Amino acid sequence: MAVLTFMCFLSTYYNDDLADVNIKVGSVQVKNVADFTTTRERKDLAIINNLGVKVDLSQVFNWNVKEIFLYLTAEYSSDVNALNQVVLWDKIVMREDAQRIDIPSVDPEYYFFDDSKGLIGNENVTLTLSWNVIPNAGRLPRVQGLGSTTVKLPSTYAHSSGRI
Template sequence: MLFLYLTAEYKSKEHGLNQVVLWDKIVKRGDNTILDLRQANTKYYFWDYGNGLKGNDNVTLTLSWNVIPNAGTLPKIKGSGSHVIHFPDQYTGGRV
């Protein structure tokens, strides 16, 4: 069994490191392991209580996973790549 999760990491004026889980999924043995997430929404809201996201040029997305064993230790494995996104200085007032 696998526990997959996507995190976003960023710095803000109030905190040196912020980590947010945006999405997660448990994949059981025998499940369809092809995940097509091109049209998926985030599972959890992504917001900052201050202004840490607005205009932030370094929000790093990372996919990690845990192999959930039948017995023994729980290893944490981080994906070998990451993706940096840039947030705009202004947000829209409605849907685009």
């Protein structure tokens, strides 16, 4: 049985699992708010509304793919950290689900906090869609979609009561 499983794994090992991605961004704000989860120190919070996500995963699915875990990340650098990566949104796509994802407007599921003040005026925040291919047998690849979007964050804070 182990030999048969290994042979099944080999039959899909060289698949590249790539797909073209289109990401659109609506409005963007940056607020300086107290982070009540830690020291109550004021930190930057970016609010990105109306994200659009479009990707055709039908070429990624094959007989060995059980499901795909999609996640949209924001990647940027700041004075404190050379590389920051924040997951904004995720979705599990099962084999029986629609494999062409076309979401014209969705708000992020997770807060986009920076651990200091690295978001205000940041002109190079890159949004990428990546996924893990969950197989029936074999390796668990992490794939970054073909295509990304760069967002310039505002250089002034949006008015805030100090709360999210």
